[in-house]
Amino acid sequence: MTPINLAEKLSTFTAHWSPRIVGAFNGHDLMVVKVQGEFVWHDHPDTDDFFMVLCGELIIDLPDSTVTLTPGEVFVVPKGVRHRPRATVETHLLLIEPAGTPNTGDPATAATKVRI
Amino acid sequence: MTPINLAEKLSTFTAHWSPRIVGAFNGHDLMVVKVQGEFVWHDHPDTDDFFMVLCGELIIDLPDSTVTLTPGEVFVVPKGVRHRPRATVETHLLLIEPAGTPNTGDPATAATKVRI
Numbered sequence: 001m002t003p004i005n006l007a008e009k010l011s012t013f014t015a016h017w018s019p020r021i022v023g024a025f026n027g028h029d030l031m032v033v034k035v036q037g038e039f040v041w042h043d044h045p046d047t048d049d050f051f052m053v054l055c056g057e058l059i060i061d062l063p064d065s066t067v068t069l070t071p072g073e074v075f076v077v078p079k080g081v082r083h084r085p086r087a088t089v090e091t092h093l094l095l096i097e098p099a100g101t102p103n104t105g106d107p108a109t110a111a112t113k114v115r116i
Numbered sequence: 117m118t119p120i121n122l123a124e125k126l127s128t129f130t131a132h133w134s135p136r137i138v139g140a141f142n143g144h145d146l147m148v149v150k151v152q153g154e155f156v157w158h159d160h161p162d163t164d165d166f167f168m169v170l171c172g173e174l175i176i177d178l179p180d181s182t183v184t185l186t187p188g189e190v191f192v193v194p195k196g197v198r199h200r201p202r203a204t205v206e207t208h209l210l211l212i213e214p215a216g217t218p219n220t221g222d223p224a225t226a227a228t229k230v231r232i
Contacts, residue, residue: 003183
């Protein structure tokens with residue numbers, strides 16, 4: 001029963017594209033992640049994908065467009081829509097996904113999500 | 117397919133304790149709200165309650181403790197746990213609840229959630 005301080009959680013690691021679980025909400029994992037560079041194109045057939053930028057700038061390539069998110073902005077990639085997150089500067093995100101969702105859309109290539 | 121700028125959404129209204137729906141995620145409403153003063157004690161028997169402070173300071177009274185949240189902090193009230201949010205200064209929040217959840221826990225007293 002203590003607040004989750006996202007910046008404090010983010011200060012405990014340096015790896016990119018390696019989400020850390022910081023809480024739980026209605027069967028979903030609340031996660032923070034540091035990103036820089038390009039992730040892989042992927043989709044999640046069974047879940048929407050929630051992104052909130054805490055610092056930096058996140059670019060999400062979509063099949064027919066590109067969105068750019070700055071701090072305080074949220075974007076939800078609808079389930080089944082292919083997307084590629086990328087960032088030119090180190091960017092910190094809050095992510096929300098159903099517990100167990102592979103971050104690449106494929107369990108074989110997904111990062112292990114460590115709880116911190 | 118555009119980013120949701122939370123500060124921009126919050127700039128469109130002044131009412132307190134009147135959540136506005138700004139997006140959707142896996143059957144949940146994404147909402148912003150401005151709060152100041154005391155809300156009512158209530159619980160949500162079927163859903164956890166997600167709070168993230170964007171600016172200001174949120175105090176959440178719980179049955180046996182009180183938590184204080186500052187900007188960048190998240191707190192999840194587990195389903196069924198009674199709580200009373202309050203704020204001494206105007207505070208802006210991101211809330212996430214299953215679509216249709218009454219903000220007071222009771223449809224009879226709940227605020228209408230307007231989509232903006």
